[in-house]
Amino acid sequence: MNVKTKVFILFVGLMIGSCAGKSNESAAEDAYNETESRKTNEEDKEVSSLVASQSVADTIIDIYVSDEQHTIFYDIPNEKRLTLRHEENHVFSILYKTSDNKWLIVEKAPSEPGVGRIETEHVLFCTPEARHIDIELLNPDLHNQGMHFAMAFNELHLIAYLKGSFVPVPVSFKSLIEGREQTIPDVFEFDNVPKSTGNEKVIVELMLGKGEDQIGQGVTSLQLEDGSIYAVPSFAAHGNILYIVDAINFRVLMYDFSGDFIKSITYPQKTDDGNTVIIKDIAVDNEFIYLLSSSGAYVVNAEAEKIIEKIDKPGPSSESFRYPDYVQVGLDGNLYVFDYATNKMYTFQKSRQSFKFIESENYRNAISHLANKEFSASAYGEHEEINLGRYFMIRRNNNSAIGIYDSGYSKCQANVFATDQKGNIYVVVDEIEQLGAQFPGARTLRVISPEGNPLYSLEVKSWPGGPMNRHLIVTKTGKIFEAFYDLETGFEEEPASKLTVKKIK
Numbered sequence: 001m002n003v004k005t006k007v008f009i010l011f012v013g014l015m016i017g018s019c020a021g022k023s024n025e026s027a028a029e030d031a032y033n034e035t036e037s038r039k040t041n042e043e044d045k046e047v048s049s050l051v052a053s054q055s056v057a058d059t060i061i062d063i064y065v066s067d068e069q070h071t072i073f074y075d076i077p078n079e080k081r082l083t084l085r086h087e088e089n090h091v092f093s094i095l096y097k098t099s100d101n102k103w104l105i106v107e108k109a110p111s112e113p114g115v116g117r118i119e120t121e122h123v124l125f126c127t128p129e130a131r132h133i134d135i136e137l138l139n140p141d142l143h144n145q146g147m148h149f150a151m152a153f154n155e156l157h158l159i160a161y162l163k164g165s166f167v168p169v170p171v172s173f174k175s176l177i178e179g180r181e182q183t184i185p186d187v188f189e190f191d192n193v194p195k196s197t198g199n200e201k202v203i204v205e206l207m208l209g210k211g212e213d214q215i216g217q218g219v220t221s222l223q224l225e226d227g228s229i230y231a232v233p234s235f236a237a238h239g240n241i242l243y244i245v246d247a248i249n250f251r252v253l254m255y256d257f258s259g260d261f262i263k264s265i266t267y268p269q270k271t272d273d274g275n276t277v278i279i280k281d282i283a284v285d286n287e288f289i290y291l292l293s294s295s296g297a298y299v300v301n302a303e304a305e306k307i308i309e310k311i312d313k314p315g316p317s318s319e320s321f322r323y324p325d326y327v328q329v330g331l332d333g334n335l336y337v338f339d340y341a342t343n344k345m346y347t348f349q350k351s352r353q354s355f356k357f358i359e360s361e362n363y364r365n366a367i368s369h370l371a372n373k374e375f376s377a378s379a380y381g382e383h384e385e386i387n388l389g390r391y392f393m394i395r396r397n398n399n400s401a402i403g404i405y406d407s408g409y410s411k412c413q414a415n416v417f418a419t420d421q422k423g424n425i426y427v428v429v430d431e432i433e434q435l436g437a438q439f440p441g442a443r444t445l446r447v448i449s450p451e452g453n454p455l456y457s458l459e460v461k462s463w464p465g466g467p468m469n470r471h472l473i474v475t476k477t478g479k480i481f482e483a484f485y486d487l488e489t490g491f492e493e494e495p496a497s498k499l500t501v502k503k504i505k
Helices: 003-048 173-178 363-371
Strands: 062-065 071-076 079-086 090-097 103-110 121-126 131-133 142-152 155-162 168-171 201-208 221-224 227-230 235-238 241-246 251-256 261-266 279-284 288-293 296-301 306-312 325-329 335-339 344-348 356-358 375-380 391-396 401-406 412-419 425-431 443-448 454-460 472-474 480-485 498-503
Touching: 062 090, 071 090, 090 142, 103 142, 121 142, 121 173, 142 168, 142 375, 155 173, 168 173, 168 375, 201 241, 201 251, 235 279, 235 472, 235 480, 241 279, 288 325, 375 425, 391 412, 391 425, 401 443, 412 472
Parallel strands: 279 325
Antiparallel strands: 062 071, 071 079, 090 103, 103 121, 121 131, 142 155, 155 168, 201 498, 221 227, 235 241, 241 251, 251 261, 279 288, 288 296, 296 306, 325 335, 335 344, 344 356, 375 391, 375 412, 391 401, 412 425, 425 443, 443 454, 472 480, 480 498
16 A cells, blocks of 8 residues: 555545544534423423412412513412412513402513514413413303403302403303313394383273272371381282282272272281281282281281281391382292391291291392292493493303393393293393492393293383382283383372383283
8 A cells, every 4th residue: 555545544534533523522512402402491391380280378468470570479478479470481461350369360471572463362360279271271262362350140250252252251260260161151132132012001090099999198108106107019910910009008909900990908007016017018829918017927818808827027026027028929839028128038838837048149139039049140241340231141040051141231230030930031131320320221121031042122110100119020921010100200299199000011
């Protein structure tokens, strides 16, 4: 082998060795970089996983974001600035949080906006569990954007919107914690609800006075030696007969549906202890007429026109029923009594041996509870923690929703008023023009089928023009009656002259 050949071989060997060294060096560097990258990603995942793994104390004093907005902090009684969420690539802004700090909605945006529109998200946290809950995963028809908290069915709910619409849907916190798939009930818009003016048939017009075809004595109250009776006429319909309480004249007037007078039934003016009997409400079934007084209930045999029993209210005798109180025969045949003063519900069976206490939520749905224990309704949608909004929902008492309904008003309140033998649901919907006003604006009676389909919407009076305990009734067969005075004010300076009872459906 000559010298040139040896030199060439040596050169090639050095080149191969050099390339191999560089290749090994590059592979090592790539491996190092991959390890560091993996380590960084794992650290990022570890920080992000706080939401899924960290358990936050139930007592959370405050929630807030850091100055640079990358971190959401929370305080508990003995520690401050604990991390709920940290993301270097995003900034957070708190939009809403519940008063107990257990639920939080934040806006999340990129730290460094790229070209084009900034993508922001609304993110929901259950803070005691340090858990991010994605509404869109629970139901793709719901949108994370626009979420807020509001009252529905007298409890705070998350309100989420249907995608592509402004229809709000209440979601219970319990279902969110359990991770249940959110079922959206059918939505019924106001324009699709049939309107009805009813039959508008006047049954009877009673002038105020003492005569057979009159009611009261021309005034709304009667001064007596032991006080005064604030005449609060109430009425009931059963079979083909109207029963109208004439509290000042201590009697019940009976008319058929043609408006012909049948008879009147009188009741005692004084109790055994000498107090004036003030009848507040009336209910009727196939056997008896029930008269709710200030101290209990009288059971009257309709045929014999005789009081067969007096049922005292349980508890101290000084705690008498006060205005307004209600009595009603439920679809189950039992008698239900609501006492406004104590916010309690009582019932007794046909044996009429004693009252039984039943819890009641509040006065607004007391009447509906008397006639129906299966359905409830609630408006919702506004950010304020009150049951107000354009939409209302009807649900069964097992919390399954029947439907979502557009009231047609910017703000409303809704309560189930009655159900009939066919299972139809009657919902009173009040327009709320000003929060806290004594009377609502417009009022409609929405009639819904048991399946949730709107049957019709009927305009009714929100104010009967004078003092009345019950001025709207729905019978078990679905007949609707309304009673009202001839003047809109009902003030003593402008006393009414007559009371009208009209069949409106």
